[in-house]
Every structure is written in C-alpha cells, then in structure tokens.
Amino acid sequence: xxxxxxxxxxxxxxxxxSHAARQALCFALLLALPGGAQNGPGSPSHGxxxxxxxxxxxxxxxxxxxxxxxxxxxxxxxxxxxxxxxMVSDTNKLLKLAAELNAEVSSANPDSLTPAQLRxxxxxxxxxxxxxxxxxxxxxxxPVYRQPLPPPFR
Amino acid sequence: xxxxxxxxxxxxxxxxxxxxxxxxxxxxxxxxxLATDLKAEVDKTxxxxxxxxxxxxxxxxxxxxxxxxxxxxxxxxxx
Numbered sequence: 473x474x475x476x477x478x479x480x481x482x483x484x485x486x487x488x489x490s491h492a493a494r495q496a497l498c499f500a501l502l503l504a505l506p507g508g509a510q511n512g513p514g515s516p517s518h519g520x521x522x523x524x525x526x527x528x529x530x531x532x533x534x535x536x537x538x539x540x541x542x543x544x545x546x547x548x549x550x551x552x553x554x555x556x557x558x559m560v561s562d563t564n565k566l567l568k569l570a571a572e573l574n575a576e577v578s579s580a581n582p583d584s585l586t587p588a589q590l591r592x593x594x595x596x597x598x599x600x601x602x603x604x605x606x607x608x609x610x611x612x613x614x615p616v617y618r619q620p621l622p623p624p625f626r
Numbered sequence: 627x628x629x630x631x632x633x634x635x636x637x638x639x640x641x642x643x644x645x646x647x648x649x650x651x652x653x654x655x656x657x658x659x660l661a662t663d664l665k666a667e668v669d670k671t672x673x674x675x676x677x678x679x680x681x682x683x684x685x686x687x688x689x690x691x692x693x694x695x696x697x698x699x700x701x702x703x704x705x
Contacts, residue, residue: 552673563661563668566687570654570661577654585647590698596657597691603664604684607677 559606566599646701653694660687 573592577585664683671677 549673556671556673559671560668563665567658567661567665570658574654574658577651585650585698585701590695593691593695593698596661597688597695600664600684600687600691603668604681604688607671607680607684 555606555609559603562599562603562606566596566603569596569599643701646697650694650697650701653690653697657687657690657694660690 569592573589573596576589660683664680664687667677667680667683671680
C-alpha cells in the first residue's frame with residue numbers, strides 16, 4: 473500500500489479549494505432554509521414546523537395563495553376526515569369490546585377467565601392507543617384552536 | 627406436615643386469585659365507563675379538533691387495559 477505524498481506546493485491551492493467548498497456549503501444551506509431568519513423569538517412555535525401543516529402559504533407582498541398549497545390543503549382535509557372516521561370507528565369498537573368484557577367478567581360465574589377475554593383486553597388496549605395516536609397526530613387542514621400539549625416523553 | 631403446608635399454599639393462591647378476579651371485575655366496569663365517556667368525547671369532536679380530553683381518556687383506558695391484561699395473565703396462568 474502506498475502512502476499519500478504531500479507536496480508543499482499543493483497546500484495553498486487545496487486551502488483555496490476547501491475555502492470555496494465551505495462557501496458553497498453555506499450558500500446551499502441558506503438556499504435550503506428560506507425565511508429561516510424571519511422566525512424571530514416572538515414568532516409562534518408549532519413544534520418542528522415554522523408553519524402548521526396544511527395552512528395556506530400566502531405571499532405577503534401580493535396576498536396570492538400558491539396553487540400547490542391549495543392542493544396540499546385539500547389533501548390534508550381529506551386525510552383529516554379519514555382520520556376522524558377511523559377514530560370514531562375505533563372508539564365504537566372499543567366501547568363494544570368493553571361492554572362485552574364487562575358482561576362476561578361480571579357474569580354469574582366469575583371464576584372463569586378465558587383466553588378470549590384476554591384477547592379482548594389486548595384489543596381494547598390497542599384501540600385506545602390507536603385513538604390516542606390519531607388524536608395526537610391531528611393534521612391541521614384549517615386553522616384550529618390549539619391547546620398546549622405536554623412535552624413528549626424521551 | 628408437608629400436606630398442611632401444601633394446603634396452606636393452595637389456600638393462599640386461591641385467595642390471591644379471588645382477590646385478583648375481583649379487581650379485574652372492578653377494572654372492567656371502570657373500563658366500560660371510560661369507554662362510554664371516550665365515545666361521548668369523540669362524538670363531540672370534528673375533523674379539525676385536537677381534544678386533550680380524548681387523549682387523556684384514551685391514555686387512561688390503555689393503561690387500565692394493560693393492567694387488566696397483566697392480572698388476567700397471572701390469573702389464567704395460575705388457575
């Protein structure tokens with residue numbers, strides 16, 4: 473294996489090259505974060521995103537809504553409707569299972585705990601988790617009243 | 627002597643199981659109440675609502691169901 477050879481005359485150009493690369497990287501970062509400097513300490517914080525998902529991006533100068541954001545808004549509204557339906561369905565199933573379980577457990581023969589009941593409880597646990605996640609991950613298609621959420625567990 | 631010890635142990639197991647079954651019955655009744663409350667809360671929401679109450683209730687149901695499941699495992703396995 474050959475060792476790399478460093479020639480002293482190459483040092484200066486390589487420094488120039490690395491300086492140019494750093495400048496290019498900074499420029500690329502600036503392009504990748506448009507409007508990053510506009511988010512001052514007083515601006516509202518919505519978690520990871522500077523703007524809530526699905527809310528209209530309006531050009532402040534012209535007041536025109538971008539067509540892409542309209543389509544995105546429609547898509548997010550549809551997702552929200554679907555999420556709501558799914559949440560209602562999960563809650564109905566959960567209530568049905570809880571009623572069945574309660575009837576079975578508090579029946580005349582409480583000594584018989586069956587694996588089927590165990591499966592029902594497991595299903596209730598999963599459904600409750602699903603409802604919680606669906607409500608937590610509400611996609612905002614339209615402006616909504618936001619209640620402060622507790623900080624995420626780490 | 628050993629017979630008596632065995633009988634005493636069996637009685638202890640039976641008492642523990644009976645207590646656990648009573649707890650399971652109580653927890654099941656509570657689960658039903660929470661599920662009814664959750665349904666009422668979810669019915670109030672729209673697609674644009676972010677309800678903390680629903681999140682809290684669902685979380686409570688999840689935890690309670692987990693507890694009941696663990697108790698049931700012990701009881702079903704032990705009996």
